[in-house]
Ligand SMILES: Nc1ncnc2c1ncn2[C@@H]1O[C@H](COP(=O)(O)OP(=O)(O)OP(=O)(O)O)[C@@H](O)[C@H]1O
């Protein structure tokens with residue numbers, strides 16, 4: 001059985017379970033379930049605190065896990081990311097009251113409050129800045145108001161929380177984060193479940209592709225085919241089939257969902273007709 005760590009709470013939890021469900025795995029029905037055996041797919045899911053997932057995977061007790069890149073790096077566990085999952089996107093940034101500092105180098109002697117002390121300490125050390133780090137569990141923005149710290153380092157998505165607290169971002173992001181699949185790199189290496197891990201990754205990649213692409217079909221006069229295919233090159237190459245009506249061909253190609261409407265307009269202008277898009281439910285590339 002492949003042993004997989006899944007976040008049980010917070011921003012990562014629901015999208016991670018939704019993605020696993022789309023990939024054909026059983027998911028828990030009750031949030032209090034801690035372990036779920038999906039015997040049909042030969043995997044066992046362990047629902048754990050997001051912050052602990054890299055620790056379990058790094059120790060080799062679990063084969064792989066879903067967590068945030070920021071949590072992985074903060075933990076300094078013996079684990080690496082093997083697939084980016086495209087949700088829970090955020091940046092990790094410093095912020096303070098306006099006028100406090102405009103660059104990390106000015107933090108010397110100050111106190112930085114954060115829930116990610118590992119990340120912050122190594123970033124400060126890289127910049128050779130001697131500042132204190134206070135670890136808080138959450139709501140770190142309030143640390144400035146209460147005089148616990150001059151600077152915070154925290155997850156920023158829309159920036160609303162910082163704005164509401166009257167804080168401004170300082171300098172470039174420390175990190176861009178998103179949900180990732182991780183596996184251990186420690187003693188013993190990746191273990192003996194490699195083919196199962198690869199199968200799991202293919203399933204998850206299949207979901208990513210199904211979410212990002214649609215299938216597009218259209219008919220076009222043969223002399224316009226090259227121009228049309230330039231708009232819809234597909235992942236490898238489009239399928240082109242003859243139509244009964246001489247001089248016309250049917251084309252089938254995958255296109256990015258985000259670009260589908262623009263491409264349909266351009267194809268129509270080029271003379272294509274019967275332009276259809278259909279959703280992809282699952283795939284293996
Ligand atoms: N507002 C947000 N938008 C996107 N990602 C976020 C946001 N808040 C946290 N994350 C991401 O979620 C992960 C942290 O998960 P965790 O469950 O510890 O915190 P949380 O989602 O803030 O939950 P909580 O604070 O309620 O425990 C990190 O990878 C972080 O980048």
Ligand SMILES: O=P(O)(O)OC[C@H]1O[C@H](OP(=O)(O)OP(=O)(O)O)[C@H](O)[C@@H]1O
Nearest residue numbers: 138139140155156157158159160161162
């Ligand atoms: O840029 P924004 O869109 O405002 O999102 C970022 C905020 O979201 C998270 O907080 P959460 O609600 O999880 O509370 P927490 O501080 O207790 O973790 C994070 O810690 C930031 O505070």
Ligand SMILES: [Mg+2]
Nearest residue numbers: 010138139155
């Ligand atoms: Mg939080």
